[in-house]
Amino acid sequence: MLRPHVFSEPIYVTRPLLPPLTEYTALLEQVWESGWLSNNGDQHKALEVALSQYLRAPNLSLFNNGTIALIVACQALRISGEVITTPFTFPATPHILSWNNVTPVFVDIDPVTMTINPELVERMITNRTSAILGVHVYGQPCAVHALQNIADAYGLKVIYDGAHSFGTEIDGCPITEYGDVTMLSFHATKLFHTAEGGALVVRDLKLKERINLLKNFGIKNESEVMMPGINGKMNELQSALGQVVLKYLDVERERRQEILNVYINRLSEIEGVTCFKLPLNVRNSLQYFIIRISEDKARYSRDEVHEQLKKFNIFTRKYFYPLCSEYSCYRMLPSSRKDHLPASHLVANQVMALPFYGGLGSEGAHQVCDALTYILGKTSA
Ligand code: T4K
Helix, strand or coil, rough: CCCCCCCCECCCCCCCCCHHHHHHHHHHHHHHHHCCCCCCHHHHHHHHHHHHHHHCCEEEEEECCCCCCHHHHEEEECCCCCCEECCCCCCCCHHHHHHCCEEEEEECCCCCCCCCCCCHHHHHHCCCEEEEEEEEHHHHHCHHHHHHHHHHHHCCEEEEEECCCCCEEECCCCCHHHCCEEEEEECCCCCCCCCCCEEEEEECHHHHHHHHHCCECCCCECCCECCCCCCCCCCCCHHHHHHHHHHHHHHHHHHHHHHHHHHHHHHHCECCCCCCCCCCCCECCCCCEEEEECCCCCCHHHHHHHHHHHHHHHHCCCCCCCCCCCCCCCCCCHHCCCHCHHHHHHHHHEEEEEECCCHHHHHHHHHHHHHHHHHCCCCCC
């Protein structure tokens, strides 16, 4: 095979959806005229309504980022003691527990779905456990029914880190319908973004009211502060950006779907490479495109492929390696033992996030596939 194309510019795992600047500045003019930059202004109100409708999530509360949103979720649900969670995630997931003075208890993942394994959750419940914190990793829903059954049996709360699951649906039902609370991240690297931002979605209106107090220092009115809240507010500049991004979201989804099709068609042929596919009843958030590389079948390890792709100016990511249980701040926990988390260790050594954003185009996706095919050399056909 001829040596494939080397990209002239670095190709990253993602690029933010940047709508026409003029549409953003038009909204910024309104912000300027209003003289109102934060604290539940018109742009904030408009974005909250627009997202509630788009996601069919009536009780949605905007935040300045997803991490603060999750910290507030724990406060709102009065989480304490221990929380059972997955080590296969971004650092924010266990960190928000530490910021709430709660101990993360790691449970292994299912090796196929890569989400927390409900069969293993029950064994780790103690009288200090107050909640389960699941991650819909790459938009793959957790085993929501099994987790809810366990939570109901033991009187636990269920919190979902849905940072990757904007627009995910199970059998047509929004992912935010499951659990007590779901966090969505609107970071620049997310399909829908506000540069930095996030949201909490709940089903209980009372809980939303508590969340709204907590994200604004606990302030009820000029003379009453109800609780030790924090500053979790999304500002007007972020909220305006979100409204313009939302207009272009479906076009971006279509472009990503085309890239996904190229990847699936081309990469499924490569020995040792498995494309991560969602179950047919799940609507894909199209946030990441993940492959797994089995070193025993491919000629190279995931790390070698990751390095070799750099020669073509392609910068993939090892989301999520290393596991959170390997960080120095969590390594000493009994639940961090390697033999307790075999599937997580296996998966973390195999996963690779490929470039996945509309601007890459089908041609770019084919070029990424050419490079991968060239590196891995052989086909199974
Ligand atoms: N829970 C989970 C499961 C999460 O994945 C995350 C965040 C959170 C919670 C917390 O939500 P937030 O508090 O962030 O709302 C990125 C994101 O910063 C992070 O939001 C995301 N997960 C994580 C998976 O990815 P890094 O450290 O990998 O980002 P960085 O700066 O290396 O960016 C990745 C690539 O994106 C770059 O190589 C180039 C491109 N990029 C990035 C930015 C920021 C751009 O092209 N433009 C940009 O503006 O964490």
